[in-house]
Amino acid sequence: MDEKKNRNRKKEKKQAPPEQQSRREAYDWIQSLISALLICVLVFVFVLRIMDVHGTSMVPTLRNGDKVLVSGLFYEPERGDIVVFKKDSYDDNKALVKRVIAVEGDVVNIDFENGIVYVNGQAIEEEYLSVGTNTKIDFIGPQTVPKNCLFVLGDNRNASTDSRDKRIGMVDKRVVIGKALMVIYPFDSFGMVE
Secondary structure, three states, rough: OOHHHHHHHHHHOOOOOOHHHHHHHHHHHHHHHHHHHHHHHHHHHOOOEEEEEEEEOOOOOOOOEEEEEOOOOOOOOOOOOOEEEEEEEEEEEEEEEEEEEEOOOOOOEOOOOOOOEOOOEEEOOOOOOOOOOOOOOOOOOOOOOOOOOOEEEEHHHOOOOOOOOOOOOOOHHHHHHEEEEEEEEEEHHHHEEO
């Protein structure tokens, strides 16, 4: 019996008064909230970003005002990807969104009369386009994509400033922020980017 009483007394001593328990629970809750916020900040700084689409150069795939989720963690650009990058020689305050047409070592040529883009001598299939590539801008081809660079075009080819324009030209991979993964706003456009 004495042992039972001793155990009960020890339990009573371990239990804190109600106001101390409330403070401890509030502290634990605040600590959890701060941890969750820090994790969110780290994810959105190093893994995912939300970027705005400005202009109509990616219509019909992306529209002016769309908000896209972009990821650059361990990302290596590939043909067909939609990338977000900054090009100081064009506009150092604005991120550009374009489609990767060719990567390092590829040879790009464009038949402007027929609106066809060729990569390594093969016409590329571009089912995402509503019209062909008929606007030359500054492009003189064929052009070979230099090491660590990309050749990019907007999906709205005749209203896009892209690698055909000497102010943008070939895009160094180091200025690529990441790949556009999905449209998150407006909600009627919500979905993966292809």
